[in-house]
Amino acid sequence: MKSIRLKPGKDRSLHRRHPWVFDGAIAKGRADAGETVRVEDAESQFLAWGAFSPDSRIRVRAWSFDAQQRIDAAFFRATLARAIALRERLAIASNGVRLVHGESDGLPGLIVDRYGDTLVAQFGSCGVERWKDTIADALIELTGCPRLYERSDTSSRELEGLPQVTGWLRGDGPTALELHEHGWRLGLDIALGHKTGYYLDQRDSRLACHEYVRRLGLGEVLNCFSYTGGFAVAALAGGASHVTSIDSSGPALEQARANLALNGLDPARATFLDADVNASLRRFLAEGRQFDAIVLDPPKLAPTVAHAERAARAYKDLNRLGLKLLRPGGVLLTFSCSGGIGVELFHKIVASAGLDAGVDAAILQRLGGAPDHPTDLTFPEGEYLKGLVVMRKP
């Protein structure tokens, strides 16, 4: 077993059970991609078992902080079984569930989503890449699902020096599937869609949108960064008179149209714009348009803290425009899925957007990722998704 020796004082984060070791913390030691290593402090004391990533700035990701733990097939099976059992206990009201959420489930780099009896996995680090077959077999056995599709086409693979890989890993079948969420039917394609095909993390926020529209009787809704129209279905099912959805992806909007039809929603109550959100918001402002509810769910603008400042300006501008376009008494559901923007900072950004917009507004509710996307207490970076429900005062 190869050892990775840390520099003096660089063992603090592992003592706090944070699972990452950066390249700059290492005094000596090397291993192959994904090989299990013993991480030790400057005095050779055991700290963790981890997987080595020779090309990544995150050089080791910890599997276990228990010196007695063997990193073998049984370890992966047991860890996966715990993650799957948690989701069963959560009794998520959908057939689309995140079964494994990376670091927070003790499997750094691994994402597994279940859509009905189809599993979709992303292997985002050298460690899970090396154990791919073991993981795939265990997933099939533990879930009873007959098929597993691989979507290892994330940008994090490049940082790990791994090639992009997609395709059936176990079994095969159609890639166009139907998800049932809160009683709504949502079509998706696990091969062509974003991520593993759908944004399961926003499940409870889509329900919140539905509820605000229904309870407050909100009529005209603007759904920015709509993807396949999850929030549009939620708002229309809640009684919205009209939903305008904007996205820069044509195929996503095609799927959004199909999703309205799947739910028997009148296409006359919906407009789809294949356009840039920023430009569209400015145009609506110039035209004097206003809305009763606005959803702002942009893509990750700040992947890491290093991008936070520029991203903060972009978020502020979006939210300023959003608040200006809101009728008094209307509601803004605004989100950030940037790991580099914390909850506090996001609150500040939206507050200063409100000041710039010259509107009085109040936070009604804070939103976050659905519970099948947990954040380990030792891994605050895992808390990437945050949202605010803001009402413009009547």
Ligand code: SAH
């Ligand atoms: N709200 C969606 C998820 C949104 S993901 C849901 O609940 O499912 C972000 C979306 O923003 C993607 O679909 C992407 O195509 C779109 N997007 C990214 N940049 C954009 C831009 N500048 N203008 C419009 N859409 C954009």
